[in-house]
Amino acid sequence: MSNINDYIDIVGQDVIDELHIIGNKLHDKTVQNINSTSVGGGVAEILTRMVPLLRQLGVNARWDIIKGNEKFFAITKKIHNALHGVNEDISSEDLEYFLEVNRENIEEISSFEDILFIHDPQPIALVEKKRDIGKNWVWRCHIDFTDPKPDIMNFLKSYIEKYDSAVFSAPAFSKDISIPQILISPSIDPLSDKNKELNQDMIDSVLERFEIDKDRPIVTQISRFDYLKDPVGVIEVYKKVKKYIDIQLILAGGGATDDPEGIKVLEEVRSKAADDRDIHVILLPPSSDIEINALQRGSTVILQKSLKEGFGLTVSESLWKAKPVIASAVGGIPFQIKHKYSGILTHSIDGTSHYLKQLLYEPEYAQKLGVNGKEHIKNNFLITRHIRDYMLLFLSLYHKDDVVYL
Numbered sequence: 001m002s003n004i005n006d007y008i009d010i011v012g013q014d015v016i017d018e019l020h021i022i023g024n025k026l027h028d029k030t031v032q033n034i035n036s037t038s039v040g041g042g043v044a045e046i047l048t049r050m051v052p053l054l055r056q057l058g059v060n061a062r063w064d065i066i067k068g069n070e071k072f073f074a075i076t077k078k079i080h081n082a083l084h085g086v087n088e089d090i091s092s093e094d095l096e097y098f099l100e101v102n103r104e105n106i107e108e109i110s111s112f113e114d115i116l117f118i119h120d121p122q123p124i125a126l127v128e129k130k131r132d133i134g135k136n137w138v139w140r141c142h143i144d145f146t147d148p149k150p151d152i153m154n155f156l157k158s159y160i161e162k163y164d165s166a167v168f169s170a171p172a173f174s175k176d177i178s179i180p181q182i183l184i185s186p187s188i189d190p191l192s193d194k195n196k197e198l199n200q201d202m203i204d205s206v207l208e209r210f211e212i213d214k215d216r217p218i219v220t221q222i223s224r225f226d227y228l229k230d231p232v233g234v235i236e237v238y239k240k241v242k243k244y245i246d247i248q249l250i251l252a253g254g255g256a257t258d259d260p261e262g263i264k265v266l267e268e269v270r271s272k273a274a275d276d277r278d279i280h281v282i283l284l285p286p287s288s289d290i291e292i293n294a295l296q297r298g299s300t301v302i303l304q305k306s307l308k309e310g311f312g313l314t315v316s317e318s319l320w321k322a323k324p325v326i327a328s329a330v331g332g333i334p335f336q337i338k339h340k341y342s343g344i345l346t347h348s349i350d351g352t353s354h355y356l357k358q359l360l361y362e363p364e365y366a367q368k369l370g371v372n373g374k375e376h377i378k379n380n381f382l383i384t385r386h387i388r389d390y391m392l393l394f395l396s397l398y399h400k401d402d403v404v405y406l
């Protein structure tokens, strides 16, 4: 695990000194993070790195995971999709079951600490406990909230408004709700196995292990196998560009324990890839961080063709590696990519194919995008900035009368 002082070389002494000062002010508070999975997806990714670093700064942080069965996660996935604007059939029995599992979890959780930091919709109804115990409750929304289905939004709103405040990842996600809303973007950890520097031998050995030819262009999308990441659309893009340039495609990802749809999507992707030996569909086990790092570093161009995206940590990860990225202009992605400056934003299969060809034909331009992208991530989306924002949020909960919300 990294030491907080290891970040001085990247962000400077002042930034770390400030974190220590803010952390000291929180030394008597315990922050309890609660979400629904320990692996897979961006939330688990961030908490794994964040919790130990907060502790080093003197903040007593802990992380609990709610329990749910297959039925519960099938319902929460439908809720997740509906919040992303997808038509889903969610019955009142589904919602009742969702609440029942939340209530069972309230009984299971051994203690509730000073600050309850609840991530995403799955555990949202734990806030019913607030009636009995008070304390500070913050709901952290990591998902793309631009166009939720109204019924599910109304259902959730009655719970969101029980919280003291809500945190969103992008301004476009803010909602007409009665509690203060705070904008905090996610981040990546430059020292994690997923993002640290790797030597060329390590990169080559991972490419070799997956039978990828390092002498031909490699186009990669790393994502959970999820319809909203549009892996099938990525294959369409590949097929269009393959007519002109002899590229290879990597679609690599695993599942998350709270996402039951993954297997179905993976099967569909495999059937679309059929017997094309230049499409590498790689099912990654959890803790494949070095492999993901190497695949990103070994790629010529990275794609993130999501249809919806909370933030898109894979975009930050790739830009941090100074890679040219072509990504959909959805969710938090335009926050990270300024079109034609720090990457390319697209809206369709045709647009993505067009720019992919251009970046492959113009490697110097592609490289420039990657270099600019890295600088942007360094200035805005590293974990040190994220920790600072969270600690200031926690402090503000104890100084509510002094805080002005816009």
Ligand code: UDP
Residues within 6 Å of the ligand: 040, 041, 042, 043, 045, 194, 222, 223, 224, 252, 253, 254, 255, 284, 288, 289, 292, 310, 311, 312, 313, 314, 315, 317
């Ligand atoms: N990730 C991973 N293994 C996988 C697929 C994804 O570790 O098989 C990581 C990926 O590198 C990134 C995070 O999970 O750090 C995904 O976050 P993102 O915001 O891109 O999407 P989410 O999955 O949260 O929708």
